[in-house]
Amino acid sequence: MKITREWAMPDKRTFQIPPIKRLIERETNGYKEIVDLFPYPFEKDALEHAKEYIDSSIDCILFDPPYSFHQLNVSYNDKGEKLTENYRRDLYNEVARILKTTGKCLSFGWNSNGLGKGRGFEIERILLVAHGGGHNDTICTVECKIQHTLKEKMNR
Helix, strand or coil: CCCEEECCCCCCHHHHHHHHHHHHHHHHCCCCCCEECCCCCCCCCCCHCCCCCCCCCCCEEECCCCCCCHHHHHHHCCCCCCHHHHHHHHHHHHHHHHHEEEEEEEECCCCCCCCCCHHCCEEEEEEEEEECCCCCCCEEEEEEEEEHHHHHHHCC
16 A cells, blocks of 8 residues: 655645645546546435446546535535435445446545445555645545455355
8 A cells, every 4th residue: 555645735626636636637547437426516415326326337436525514514505415324334335336346436535444345445545635734634545446245246
């Protein structure tokens, strides 16, 4: 696993922050099916959005949920999104279901937990983007789906 750290000004448009933009360009190069489950401005619940895709149909997922309940209320006002533990678990399971084996999930937030080995993922790279002052870093985690989930194996 490679870990790097860069500095950049914060921006509510995460994917426009220069080191993050470069990471996305590098990691998605060559992929045809790239899905952003939390596009800005928010128009649809991410879990419902993920359920629209068939199993193992997506090459790469950009996963940039609201980092906090405050950000949820400010950015996604009354759109049905819930940052509960069950919601996150269900969403992670959907991401694992729709992502192809050898596909990637790029997660952005305040931790590097990612989707996890239990869902068939392995972390390849972590980018820490420091924003200085009182701003929290943005932690970017690149995971590769290295194996089918148990459900996928049973359906083969």
